[in-house]
Amino acid sequence: MGYDVIRLNGLQLSALIGVLDQEKTAAQPLVIDAELRLDLTSAGQSDDLDDTVSYAAVADLIEDIVTDRRFALIEALAETLTTAIIRSDARIEAAAVTVHKPQAPLTQAFDDVSVTIHRTRSETSESPALESPRQTVSGIYEGELVEDQTSSVDSPLTDDEGVTLTTPTAHLGHYDRTSLAELGHDDASVTDHYRDPDLPAAFPVRSVLALGSNLGDSWATLASAVRALEEAEDVVVVKVSPTARTKPVGGPAHQRDFLNRVVEIETRLSPHGLLDLAQRIEADHNRVREQRHGPRTLDVDIVTFASATIDSSRLQVPHPSAAGRAFVLLPWSWMDPVALLSGRPVRELAQEAEDYDDVVRLET
Numbered sequence: 001m002g003y004d005v006i007r008l009n010g011l012q013l014s015a016l017i018g019v020l021d022q023e024k025t026a027a028q029p030l031v032i033d034a035e036l037r038l039d040l041t042s043a044g045q046s047d048d049l050d051d052t053v054s055y056a057a058v059a060d061l062i063e064d065i066v067t068d069r070r071f072a073l074i075e076a077l078a079e080t081l082t083t084a085i086i087r088s089d090a091r092i093e094a095a096a097v098t099v100h101k102p103q104a105p106l107t108q109a110f111d112d113v114s115v116t117i118h119r120t121r122s123e124t125s126e127s128p129a130l131e132s133p134r135q136t137v138s139g140i141y142e143g144e145l146v147e148d149q150t151s152s153v154d155s156p157l158t159d160d161e162g163v164t165l166t167t168p169t170a171h172l173g174h175y176d177r178t179s180l181a182e183l184g185h186d187d188a189s190v191t192d193h194y195r196d197p198d199l200p201a202a203f204p205v206r207s208v209l210a211l212g213s214n215l216g217d218s219w220a221t222l223a224s225a226v227r228a229l230e231e232a233e234d235v236v237v238v239k240v241s242p243t244a245r246t247k248p249v250g251g252p253a254h255q256r257d258f259l260n261r262v263v264e265i266e267t268r269l270s271p272h273g274l275l276d277l278a279q280r281i282e283a284d285h286n287r288v289r290e291q292r293h294g295p296r297t298l299d300v301d302i303v304t305f306a307s308a309t310i311d312s313s314r315l316q317v318p319h320p321s322a323a324g325r326a327f328v329l330l331p332w333s334w335m336d337p338v339a340l341l342s343g344r345p346v347r348e349l350a351q352e353a354e355d356y357d358d359v360v361r362l363e364t
C-alpha cells in the first residue's frame with residue numbers, strides 16, 4: 001500500500017471554546033485541518049465515491065462535533081475529532097487533526113495558535129493492546145512522579161505502600177507529549193535524561209524494537225521472542241507488527257529469506273538495560289554470532305528509545321541502519337502508519353529504501 005492521504009484544510013467554523021469566562025459566552029473562529037491515512041488504490045482505479053471516504057462527510061462530522069460539544073482546550077477538541085474521524089470509517093488507518101485558534105485571547109500580536117493530534121487506529125483505544133497501559137497513567141502523571149523517579153533508579157517498582165508490583169503493566173503509564181508538558185517536562189529534558197544510557201527511565205518510555213530471524217523455525221522464534229518481551233519485567237508490549245518475509249540485506253550469499261517483525265514497547269529500563277534484555281532474549285533463542293549480517297536464529301535491535309539519541313560503546317540509537325532498511329521500516333509502518341523516525345515519516349523512508357520491493361507482508 002502506498003502513502004495515501006486525504007486532506008481537508010482550512011475548514012472555517014466558530015465555537016464556544018476556551019478556559020476564560022469571556023470565551024464561554026462568545027463564539028470565536030476556529031480553523032480545522034484534517035488528514036486521513038487510508039489506502040486509496042481502489043478509489044483511484046474505480047473512480048467511485050463508495051471506494052473512498054467522502055471529505056464532505058468528514059467536514060460534516062467535524063462541524064457536528066464543534067457545534068454540539070463544549071471544550072475548554074483545543075487539545076481536547078483535536079483529540080475528539082481525531083478519534084471520531086478514525087471511528088467513522090473502518091478503512092481509515094490513522095488521522096491527524098489541527099485545530100487553529102487564530103483569535104485566542106493573547107495580549108501580544110500573533111499569527112495563529114494551534115494544536116495537532118496524530119492518532120493511529122490502534123491508539124484510539126479500540127485496541128485492547130493499548131488499554132492497559134493507558135489505564136495506569138494517572139498514578140504516574142498525577143503527582144507521584146517524584147517518588148517514582150527515586151524509586152525507579154535502583155529498586156524494583158513499588159506501589160504507594162512500597163510493595164513490589166507483580167504485574168508488568170501495573171506500573172507503566174502512557175508516555176506522550178501532553179503528559180510531559182503538563183508536568184513541565186519537554187522532549188529535550190527527556191532526551192537529556194537518556195544521555196546516560198545506564199540510568200533507568202523516570203518515565204515509562206516508548207521504544208521500537210526490530211526482530212529478525214532466518215535460521216531454524218523463524219516463525220516460532222519470532223512468536224517466542226514477542227512472548228519473552230511480554231513476560232519481561234519492566235516492559236509492556238504495546239503493539240506488534242504483522243510479519244514480513246524479506247530478502248537478506250548484506251551478509252553472505254545464499255542465505256535464507258528472513259522473517260521480520262517490529263514491536264513497540266513501553267519500558268522503564270535504561271537503554272543499556274533494554275539492550276541487555278534484547279541480548280538475553282537473543283541468547284535464549286540460541287543466537288550465535290558468527291558472521292556480520294550472517295544467518296541468525298534471532299536478532300533483536302533497538303530502533304528507537306523515546307526521542308533519545310544515544311552513542312555509547314555498546315549502543316547507537318536510533319539504530320544507525322534502520323532508516324535505510326525496508327525490512328524494519330515497512331513492518332513498522334504497518335503497525336503505526338504515522339510513525340516518524342528522526343522527524344521523517346517511516347512510510348516515506350520505507351519507500352526510499354533499496355530493499356522496499358523485497359519485503360512481503362505475510363499477515364493482515
Ligand SMILES: Nc1ncnc2c1ncn2[C@@H]1O[C@H](COP(=O)(O)OP(=O)(O)OP(=O)(O)O)[C@@H](O)[C@H]1O
Nearest residue numbers: 289292293299300301302303314315316317319321
Ligand atoms: N541499536 C542497537 N540495537 C542493538 N544492538 C546495537 C545497537 N547499537 C549498537 N549495538 C551493538 O551492536 C552489536 C552487534 O549487534 P548484532 O550482532 O546484532 O549486529 P548485526 O545484527 O550483525 O548487524 P546490525 O546491527 O546492522 O543489525 C551488539 O553487540 C550491540 O552492542
Ligand SMILES: Nc1nc2c(c(=O)[nH]1)N=C(CO)CN2
Nearest residue numbers: 212246247248249258293327
Ligand atoms: N532481510 C533482512 N536482512 C537483514 C536482517 C534482517 O533482519 N532482515 N538483519 C541483518 C542484520 O541485523 C542483516 N540483513
